[in-house]
Amino acid sequence: MADKNKKPNNFNMPLLAVAPMMDWTDRHCRMFHRALSDKALLWTEMVTADAVIHGDRERLIGFSEQEHPVVLQLGGSDPAKLAEASRIAEAFGYDEVNINCGCPSDRVQSGRFGACLMQEPSTVAACVAAMRAAVSIPVTVKCRVAVDEDPPRETLFGFVDEVADAGCEVFTVHARKAWLSGLSPKENRDIPPLDYGLVADLKAERPDLTILLNGGIKTMGEAGEHLKTFDGVMLGRAAYQTPACLLAADRLIETGTGEDAFDMESALAALERYRPYMTARLEEGVKLSSMTRHMLGLFAGQPGARAWRRTLSEKAVREGAGLEVLDEALSHLQLESVTA
Known part of the structure; x- marks a missing residue:
């Protein structure tokens, strides 16, 4: 106990x-x-x-x-x-x-x-x-x-x-x-x-x-x-x-110390950790938008954030939407500093 x-x-x-x-x-x-x-x-x-x-x-x-x-x-x-x-x-x-x-x-x-x-x-x-x-x-x-x-x-x-x-x-x-x-x-x-x-x-x-x-x-x-x-x-x-x-x-x-600097690499790594959960739920019939609606603000203030939100908001709600929508949304972000 x-x-x-x-x-x-x-x-x-x-x-x-x-x-x-x-x-x-x-x-x-x-x-x-x-x-x-x-x-x-x-x-x-x-x-x-x-x-x-x-x-x-x-x-x-x-x-x-x-x-x-x-x-x-x-x-x-x-x-x-x-x-x-x-x-x-x-x-x-x-x-x-x-x-x-x-x-x-x-x-x-x-x-x-x-x-x-x-x-x-x-x-x-x-x-x-x-x-x-x-x-x-x-x-x-x-x-x-x-x-x-x-x-x-x-x-x-x-x-x-x-x-x-x-x-x-x-x-x-x-x-x-x-x-x-x-x-x-x-x-x-x-x-x-x-x-x-x-x-x-x-x-x-x-x-x-x-x-x-x-x-x-x-x-x-x-x-x-x-x-x-x-x-x-x-x-x-x-x-x-x-x-x-x-x-x-x-x-x-x-x-006990807080910091507020955005870390693109860590944000992308978090999405990778979340991806298997999304895949499993999609296979169970959960709508993509039920998950992506919580992610809209992840890149707030970063270049491409508006296109990220728009893509998820408009396309994740469509019937049969899958992780390709997430990948499309990610493509709008400026990732050069991470992938270089």
Whole structure:
């Protein structure tokens, strides 16, 4: 049995995680990100506990062995259901299960999970206790600093204290409030101001807890700076929209130092590592576009990047499209410096 007190990716080093993003971090995306980084902690999209228990599990939470370390993020507020979903996740081989206490969407609120749970720390504590009793893998929480008009410091510290008392040792904190009315989920990712200082205070006053910082981190250089304060950092849109940043993730994890220089040779090598996975999925009938949609930003800012994106966007969706589309897209990039 695994040690419940171990850090979630088994590394005695800083953490770099890719955020759970609905409609984005599916299994094809995660395998692409794994081709870019051996050590980054990958997260699934949020899946409700009810869906895990009653739904098509292979479709909803199936993953490839190469994805490890990988976290299943669960949505829910019923301790018994979250415990059962956690048992299923452990049986599937997940390295960690996480409770979503940060998503502000209307659908999440109507199901009584996500950011609205920031106002119910006792409920979250009960869920953590039930999940920890059910599994040996780590049970963690991802949250905001507060919701709506609630005072951030009192809300965050009170929430973390009560949930930590139930046994949660790892918190990923999106350093913004969530506004449950008046802002869309997209606006909630940008409009509420970031408060890194508050999360830094949490880490300083709760040094026994593992605190990962999430929100607004755009580069590996920024991530490296934050690792001077926090145990780990989580990248969301930056990892998805400019995935080449993940090429520097392993160095960041190993040394705590981030760098942002684009490396064409490493990007091409990552595509070669991803190619066998693409070939296997195509043979199973998966559409090429289901995989290439996650790769559009790989060469952002490089000569030929626009033609790369256009070729993949227009041709990968066609019936029967195969890896020849990828090769055509690659032909538009200026590769002289690599192939010379």
